[in-house]
Every structure is written in C-alpha cells, then in structure tokens.
Amino acid sequence: MKQLWTNGMIYTMEQEGEIVQAVLVEDEKILATGTLEDLQPLADEILDLQGAVMYPGFVDSHLHMIGHGEKLKRLDLTAVTSGQELLQRVQEATSKLENGQWLIGDGWNENQFFDGSVPTKEQLDTITTNPVYLNRICHHVALCNSAAFDRAGVSEATKDVAGGKFGRDSNGHLNGLLYEQAMQVISETFQQQGEAYIESLVHSLELAIEDMHRYGLTGGHTEEMGYFGTYTNPLTAYHRTVGQRKHFRVNLLRHHSVFEQMIEDNVLFDTPFIEPGAMKFYADGSFGGSTAALLEPYANEPENKGMLIHTNEQVEALVKLARTYNEAVAIHLIGDAGVEQVLTYLEKYPVPQGKRDRLIHCCYVSEQQLARMKKLPVILDLQPAFVSSDFPWVLDKLGHERTGHLYAWKTFLDEGFICAAGTDAPIEGISPFETIYAAVERKKPSATHEGYTPAQKLTRFEAVKMYTFGSAQAICKESERGLIKAGYDADFTILNRDLLTCTAEEILQTTALKTVVAGRIVYEKQFAKESHV
Numbered sequence: 001m002k003q004l005w006t007n008g009m010i011y012t013m014e015q016e017g018e019i020v021q022a023v024l025v026e027d028e029k030i031l032a033t034g035t036l037e038d039l040q041p042l043a044d045e046i047l048d049l050q051g052a053v054m055y056p057g058f059v060d061s062h063l064h065m066i067g068h069g070e071k072l073k074r075l076d077l078t079a080v081t082s083g084q085e086l087l088q089r090v091q092e093a094t095s096k097l098e099n100g101q102w103l104i105g106d107g108w109n110e111n112q113f114f115d116g117s118v119p120t121k122e123q124l125d126t127i128t129t130n131p132v133y134l135n136r137i138c139h140h141v142a143l144c145n146s147a148a149f150d151r152a153g154v155s156e157a158t159k160d161v162a163g164g165k166f167g168r169d170s171n172g173h174l175n176g177l178l179y180e181q182a183m184q185v186i187s188e189t190f191q192q193q194g195e196a197y198i199e200s201l202v203h204s205l206e207l208a209i210e211d212m213h214r215y216g217l218t219g220g221h222t223e224e225m226g227y228f229g230t231y232t233n234p235l236t237a238y239h240r241t242v243g244q245r246k247h248f249r250v251n252l253l254r255h256h257s258v259f260e261q262m263i264e265d266n267v268l269f270d271t272p273f274i275e276p277g278a279m280k281f282y283a284d285g286s287f288g289g290s291t292a293a294l295l296e297p298y299a300n301e302p303e304n305k306g307m308l309i310h311t312n313e314q315v316e317a318l319v320k321l322a323r324t325y326n327e328a329v330a331i332h333l334i335g336d337a338g339v340e341q342v343l344t345y346l347e348k349y350p351v352p353q354g355k356r357d358r359l360i361h362c363c364y365v366s367e368q369q370l371a372r373m374k375k376l377p378v379i380l381d382l383q384p385a386f387v388s389s390d391f392p393w394v395l396d397k398l399g400h401e402r403t404g405h406l407y408a409w410k411t412f413l414d415e416g417f418i419c420a421a422g423t424d425a426p427i428e429g430i431s432p433f434e435t436i437y438a439a440v441e442r443k444k445p446s447a448t449h450e451g452y453t454p455a456q457k458l459t460r461f462e463a464v465k466m467y468t469f470g471s472a473q474a475i476c477k478e479s480e481r482g483l484i485k486a487g488y489d490a491d492f493t494i495l496n497r498d499l500l501t502c503t504a505e506e507i508l509q510t511t512a513l514k515t516v517v518a519g520r521i522v523y524e525k526q527f528a529k530e531s532h533v
Contacts, residue, residue, distance in 0.1 A: 001044045002026045003519065006036050008049025009498055012484040013056050013468050016461045017500075023054070025490040028518035032486050052513050053498045055464065056484050057218030057491030058432050059249070059471035062360055062381045062422030065212075065222040066234055067139075069204030071106045071426035072211065077134065078107035083117035086134075087127060094128040102190045105134040106426055108143070111288065111393045120169070121145045121176025133186055137389075138286035139427055142178045144186055149174065152189045161185060163309040180285050180307055193229055201228060201237035202245075209246040213523035215431050216493035216512030219249030221381075221422065221474065223280045223330070226255025231262060243273040247517045249491070251475050253277040253330050256318050263325055272489075272518075277475065278328040278358055281318050282309045283338035287363065287394050293337035294364075299399030306335055312344075319345040323352065330358035330381070336404060339369050343376075351377055356418070358474060361386070366404045370415065379418040379474045382409055382466070384439035384458070385428040391443075391452040409439060410456040420474040421466035432467055436499060437507045439463035445508055460500040490519040 006022040012033065020033040024042055032039060040046070075093045080086045086108055094103050110118045124132050124145035131147040149155070156174060160166060160182065167177025178186060212220065225231045235252075242250050252274060254262055259279045269276050285291025285307050290298055293306040310318070322329045328351050333339050339362070351357045360381040365373070387407050398406070405411055412419055421439070423430055439458045442451035451457055458466075472482030481489050494514040497506055515523035 002031065002042055003045045003047055004036075004039055004043035005047045005049060005054065005492070006040075008051055008494075009053045010049075010484060011053070011055050011464075011500070013461075013465055014483050014485060020484070023484055023490075023492075025519045028490055028520075030484065030486055030488050030490050033484060049494065053495045054484070055493045055495070055499075056468040056482050056488075057249075057515075057517065058216050058467045058493045059219040059221070059481075060212070060217055060422045060425070060430070060432070061221050061420035061466075061471040061474050062383065063220050063222055063425040063430070064224050065208045065220055065250070065425075066201055066204050066224050066228065066237065068211070068425040068430060069206070069208035070104075072207045073204065075103060075105035075134075076107055077105050078109070078137065080108055080113075082113045082115045083110075083119045083123075084115065086113075087119050087123060090124065090132060090134070091127040094130045094132070097130055099130070101130055102148075103128070103130055103132045104190070105132075107137050108134055109137040109288065118143065118177070121149070121174065124176060131190075133190065136289060137427060138288040140180055140183075140286040140291050141289035142183045142186070143176050144178060145176060148186050148189075152186045154185060163307070165307075179289060179291055180282075180309060187227075193233070197229070198233055198236050198240075201234055202240050205237050205241040206245060209241065209248050210523075211430060212248070213246075213515045214512060214525075215433070216495060216515050216523075217430070217432065218491040218493065218515060218517045218522075219251070219471070221251040221253060221277060221420075221471070223253035223255065223277075225252060225262065226257045226280075231255075231258040235262075235267065238274055239270060243270050247273070247520050247522045249273055249275075249481075249517065251275050251277040253280040255279075256281040256321070259327075260321060260325070275475070278330040278355075279318070279322040280330045280332075281315075282332040283315070283342050284308055284333065284335050286334055287390060287397055290397065292334035292363070293341075294335045294398075295337045295340065295366075296402070298397050299402070300397055305337065308338065308341060312341060315341055316345045316348070319349045323349050326352045326355075328352070328355040328357045330360060332360045334361050334363045336364050336366050336369060339365050343369060343372050346376055346378070347372070355476060356474070361424075362412070363390075364398070364404055364406050365408075370405060370411075373417070374415060379420060379470075380412050381420050381422060381474060382412070383422055383424050383428060383435070384409060384463070385423060385435045386438075387442045387452055388434075388438045388444045389428060406453070408453075408456055409458055410462075413458070413462055418470060418473045419466050420470035421463065422471075433499075433507050433510045436460070436463045436467070437504060439466070440507070441504050445505075464499055490516065492516040
C-alpha cells in the first residue's frame with residue numbers, strides 16, 4: 001500500500017530550508033517526494049499531517065539504552081541540591097526495601113550542591129544497613145556504603161585496580177567513592193544471570209524505547225554489551241525487544257572486552273533494526289569526576305592530571321584488534337591527554353575502507369590535535385547538553401587561561417568534520433529538544449546571559465542535521481537514512497513546532513506528535529478529551 005504524507009511542513013534536511021509538499025511511502029521506504037498534485041494519484045492512502053512539521057527520523061548518536069531504562073526504574077538523584085538531601089533520599093528509599101536488598105541510584109552531582117558536600121560511606125552507614133550504590137551523573141564516579149564494600153569483598157587492604165581507584169580520606173581510609181574501573185568491582189556484585197534477569201533487562205529496554213518514541217526518536221547508537229553480566233544477557237534482551245515488541249533502529253557498539261568473543265561466536269544481528277557497530281573503549285574519565293586525562297594539571301587540583309584508562313600498549317593492542325576484524329573503533333575522549341594517546345594509534349593503523357572511526361565527546365582538544373584529526377576519516381560524536389551541564393564549573397576545574405578548543409561544536413563543523421548529536425543518556429536527559437536548545441543557546445534554560453562561548457553556538461539547521469543526517473553518517477548509512485529523499489528509509493519525526501523558526505524557548509516546549517519507523521507509526525500523542533459540562 002502506498003501512503004502519502006502531506007499537509008504539513010516537510011523538511012528534507014538535504015539543503016537548509018528545503019521543503020516538499022508530500023512524501024510517498026511503500027514497503028518501509030520513501031518512493032518519492034514532490035508536489036501533492038504529482039504524488040496524490042499514486043497514493044492508496046492519504047496521511048494528513050494537519051500542519052505539523054516533519055523531519056527525517058531523529059537518532060541519538062550516543063547513549064546507553066538499557067541504562068536509560070534502568071534509570072527510569074532507579075532512585076533518581078538528578079534534582080538533589082545538597083549532600084544532606086541525598087542522604088534523606090537514600091533513607092526514604094531504603095526504608096521501603098527488604099533487608100539486604102540493593103539500593104541503586106543515579107544522577108547525583110556535587111556541582112549543584114549548595115553545601116558542596118559529598119556524603120561519606122560512614123554517613124550512609126548511619127542511615128541503612130542495605131547495600132547502596134549511587135552513580136554520579138557522569139557514571140565515571142560512584143558512591144557506596146560499607147555494606148556494598150562487604151558484598152564485593154573490598155576492605156581497607158584492597159589495592160586499586162588498573163584504570164581505576166578507591167577513594168580514600170586524608171587518613172587513607174575508604175570514603176565510599178569509586179573512580180572509573182573500581183566501580184565495576186562493586187557493580188558486578190549486583191549483576192545477575194538467568195531468565196529473570198534477562199527479562200528485567202527487556203523491561204528496561206521497553207521503558208527506554210517507549211520514552212524515546214515519545215520524544216520522536218526513531219533510533220539510537222547504544223553501548224552496553226560489556227555490562228550486565230555476559231554479553232548474551234543484553235544481546236538477548238535486544239533480540240526479544242527490538243523488532244519483536246518494539247519497532248526501533250539500534251546500532252550496537254561492542255565493548256572491547258567482548259568484541260572478539262562476539263565475532264568468534266558468530267553473533268547474528270536482526271538487521272535493519274539491530275545492527276553491529278564499532279568496537280568501543282574508553283580513553284579517559286570525566287571532567288565532573290576530575291578523571292578526564294589532561295596534559296596539564298587541573299587548575300583546582302595542581303597534582304591531578306586525571307586518568308588514562310589504558311596504557312599506550314593496551315590502546316595500541318585494542319586498535320589493532322579492531323583492524324584485525326576490519327572494524328572501526330568508537331572511543332570515549334574527554335581530555336586532551338586522552339586525545340593525544342588515541343590519535344597516535346589511529347594514525348598508525350588506518351580505519352578500513354568504507355568505515356569511520358568515532359571520537360566520542362571530544363570536549364577538549366588542542367589546536368595541534370585538531371589539525372591531526374582533520375587528516376583522519378573520523379566522525380565526532382558530540383553531546384551539546386554537556387555545555388549546559390558542565391559550565392561554569394568546568395572553567396574553574398580547567399582554568400580560564402587554558403588554550404585549545406573547549407566544547408567547540410561550531411569550530412568542528414566549520415573545519416569540515418562530520419558531527420552527530422547524542423545525549424549519552426542516562427548521563428543527560430533523553431530529550432532531543434533539550435540537546436538542540438543547548439547546541440544553539442549554550443546555556444541553561446533559566447539563564448539570561450548570551451551563552452557560554454557564544455561564538456560556538458550552532459544554527460538551528462546545523463543542530464537538527466546532527467540528529468538526522470549526522471547520525472546516519474556516523475554509521476556510514478548516509479545513502480539510506482537521515483534525509484527525506486527517494487530511496488531512503490521511511491523514518492520520520494513529526495513535531496508540533498518548527499525547530500528551525502520557533503523561538504529558543506519554544507524549542508524546549510516542542511512535542512512529538514508522531515514517530516514513524518520504517519513507515520510504521522510507532523508513537524502517536526494522545527490528547528486529553530475536552531469535558532463538556
């Protein structure tokens with residue numbers, strides 16, 4: 001059956017301002033675009049947009065979908081504004097649990113605490129004997145109590161792990177903080193196996209996809225194969241959910257710890273809804289946790305340069321491993337020391353023909369590094385919402401005099417880089433509208449200033465294109481996704497506002513009216529019926 005979408009503002013995103021009157025769809029693909037007069041005679045069914053605005057399907061280029069679903073089920077600490085409030089929230093939550101049951105929380109951020117105080121494990125111990133594990137908003141630092149340490153067999157004598165460390169107070173005693181790879185020592189104790197656990201991951205995925213559909217998202221590039229126990233746990237959850245219970249497009253980045261095993265096991269992917277992605281690894285940590293690796297020390301911690309997760313030899317081995325299997329790499333990079341380490345081996349071992357390496361975040365790069373990056377076939381996977389989250393405190397950490405490119409999205413585009421946009425959910429909120437607002441305004445919604453480094457503001461078209469065509473380019477699918485064009489996948493995001501012309505404040509008020517994946521309406525906003533008295 002040929003369906004004709006018409007009677008709205010339809011942006012092709014091929015050229016700025018380019019619109020068409022109608023889009024003809026059949027068998028999950030766009031057959032043609034053009035005028036209503038030309039295409040209506042070919043249609044079996046008319047789908048009336050009723051003045052709504054249609055874009056190519058929005059795709060989040062970097063997130064952790066199961067993690068986003070898990071966050072929707074966990075104790076949400078993103079709005080907590082003090083250490084004391086955090087303790088109160090934990091006390092309230094654990095009072096509802098069975099004795100010995102884990103409490104998992106997400107999202108605390110000491111940079112928004114008015115008292116600036118991160119609770120210690122001793123303070124947590126005074127309010128509950130249940131094991132507690134609380135992810136910082138960046139997921140590069142966590143806080144836990146003594147019961148959690150006991151479950152994992154961690155004691156004062158436990159040594160730091162490679163690529164991570166256990167936080168300690170001035171007397172050398174554990175204070176409850178976990179940095180980078182030390183987090184896994186604790187988190188592995190509450191990961192499970194078995195059918196019930198897999199079904200819990202399925203539930204998390206369903207919650208995540210339903211939430212993403214509500215925001216008009218038609219797909220996501222996600223990474224979690226190295227978590228949740230063996231890789232078969234999350235992979236099974238994806239196969240049971242995507243394409244079976246939920247229509248969605250997923251590109252699965254494969255964590256370096258399971259990458260080769262997945263290939264040797266001849267893992268099957270349910271294309272075109274579940275597709276294999278690049279090999280993923282982390283170069284460093286986060287600015288929020290002061291673990292992002294820097295060539296020069298943090299301004300507020302003169303003895304701290306952050307942390308490289310892997311040695312040079314390990315990074316080289318990881319890049320070589322990906323190349324052995326003709327695959328690209330996707331690398332988490334925040335600080336310039338991480339960038340420096342990685343570029344050396346991307347230059348030494350070129351990406352296979354027809355693929356692109358993915359540099360994720362790229363929050364701080366030097367001028368010299370930028371020039372080296374331009375010579376490589378890389379895409380930059382950016383999270384514009386980091387600006388509104390990280391400023392102004394990130395300037396205090398790095399120092400106002402530090403040279404280089406800091407959260408320089410506009411510079412990257414102007415220099416000709418392929419750029420995609422994502423949220424890193426559950427780190428940031430899943431809303432593409434909050435991300436687009438951050439990209440074009442570079443400030444918190446409540447702020448009245450002109451934005452942090454306003455010269456780095458993106459245009460509306462640039463920001464939306466990163467969510468559409470940019471995300472397609474990230475996985476070398478730009479010839480079939482990311483545009484409203486004949487021959488492309490019929491993935492559409494249909495909104496109640498024109499993001500390219502509305503006010504900045506209206507971007508945040510935008511609502512998805514319909515989400516369409518492969519020609520199928522997977523979400524349609526339901527409006528409350530008016531009551532007549």
